[in-house]
Amino acid sequence: MRALLVDRSAPGGLRLGTAPDPEPAPHQALVRVVATSLNHGEVRHGIEDAADGAVLGWDAAGVVEQAAADGTGPAVGTPVVTLGADGAWAELRAVDTALMGTAPAGADLGAISTVPVAGASALRALHRIGPILGRRLLITGATGGVGRYAVQLGRLGGAHVIASTGDPAAHGEGLRALGADEVVPGPQAVTEPVDGVLDMVGGEQLVTAFGKLTERGTLVPVGQSTGGGERFPLGAFWDEPGRHDRTIATFFLLTATGLGPDLTWLAHRVAAGDLDPQISWRGGWDQAAEAVDALLGRRLHGKAVLDLTAA
Template identity: 55%
Template sequence: MRALVVDHSAAAHLSLAETPDPAPAPDESLVRAEAVSLNYGEVRGAAGPQTPEGSVIDWDAAGVVVKAAADGSGTAEGTRVVTLGEAGWAELRAVPANLLGVVPEDTGLGAVSTVPVAGLSALHVVRRSGPFLGRRVMITGASGGVGRYAVRLAARAGAELVAISRNSAQADGLRSLAAHEVHTDPAAVEQPVSAVLDNVGGQQLVDAFAALQAHGVLVNVGRSSEAGAVFPPGALRGDEGRHDRSIRTFFLFAGPATDFSADLAWPAAEVAAGRLDPGIRWRGPWTRYQEAAQALLGRRLRGKAVWDIG
């Protein structure tokens, strides 16, 4: 089969190559990928010297089951699915049932391929940070892949949304997703919030924490700024009505052998119905991998990128 493999001699550190077909375990379905979506962390990881030559990386893909799992788990041959796993940017992937969600018929697989990392992260962190009904909630990195999903999901949960995006051109789009306020910096937010979903880290994390009201919680989902978070003296004091605030970390795979099948299928159906917008900003054949990867690495892409496999 063909796959994109790590090639540190190439401009985007990726090259198309022939690799062996995967050999599914008894509890794995063989899926032919039709679309994959990119995450900044994967593309950056491919460019890192610590990633071995020839590695096949990636988490997100949607396609069709071409061989059902031998033990009867998973879904039947011919089922359209969205999948999560380290199976790589490849034509075929072996996927266990807990990392595979069924996709409605006649659904564009390109759009639902964005669900696994971004959609699941947003869904799980919104669940863990709620209930949101009637609460002011700040989301940093709101125009990114996880951020867009989080804005829409938190709004549907009844939150008054304060969206933070360094790109002011994203303001109208975020308001269309139901954001009540849009700012380029958390420091510009005047009224306190009861929760923060932080996708950026660095100074934005520090400033977002300062906006928390008493008993508020900040959940750090991502660190796209790649900068340290340095708190000034007194930032963690509990006076002036800002006591008992907390910072929590988030990791999608925090539990062993987590069953994501239902949580993959639900947002895929919501995307198919138009109730969730993944914010695809780049789409093309995977032969144009270099163009999309460099756009992500250069921070020129706000939203998701999708490659069509074929």
């Protein structure tokens, strides 16, 4: 099968080549991939850490070519959205049926391929916060793929959404169009307490955002774009009037239970136009180096999609 192989001598660290077809386990379906979306983490760290010849990739959408032998998952011919630790950057992917959702017939599978990491991370983080109807929600790093999904999902859930970005002048209008009620240059600019925080940045911004939580508020760390750790000041976790019972809640997407229904729901919302995948770059797999360079250079705000059929 054709695949994007790790090759650090090639532009972007990837080259088009061939790899053996995967052999699915009984609980896995074999999917013919139509499109994949790239994530900064897998491009920045995955290519750097993988052996030459490896087939990476977390997100892919395609069509079931061989159903799971144990009878779980969708039938042959079903359009699906898939998540995994690797294997998305190839024509064929063996996928755990628990990490697979269905997509509507005729849907743009390039748009659907943006759902697994970005959409599901945002949705799972909101699950950790709990009901958000009428509550104040802060989203840091709101211009990234997860952040843009989180803004839209926060709006759909009835929250007052505060989107944080380093450049409100450049991105404020777009974030408001997605559903943000306020756009701020950082959590330090938030003037009233918030009930929940989805943090995509880490470092000092996470520490500052935690300090904005109200009583029984929850912060969910989703991303770490700063590359540095967090240092909380003395007393940050002491209870104060109005600040009691605050929580930092974590999750690991690949082991989250019930992920299939989440992926299905998100895929259908994207196909219906209720959620905008915010694709800012799209091209064939032979243009992967261009997409990788744009991601590493932080020139993309949104998602990058590679179409296998365009290669």
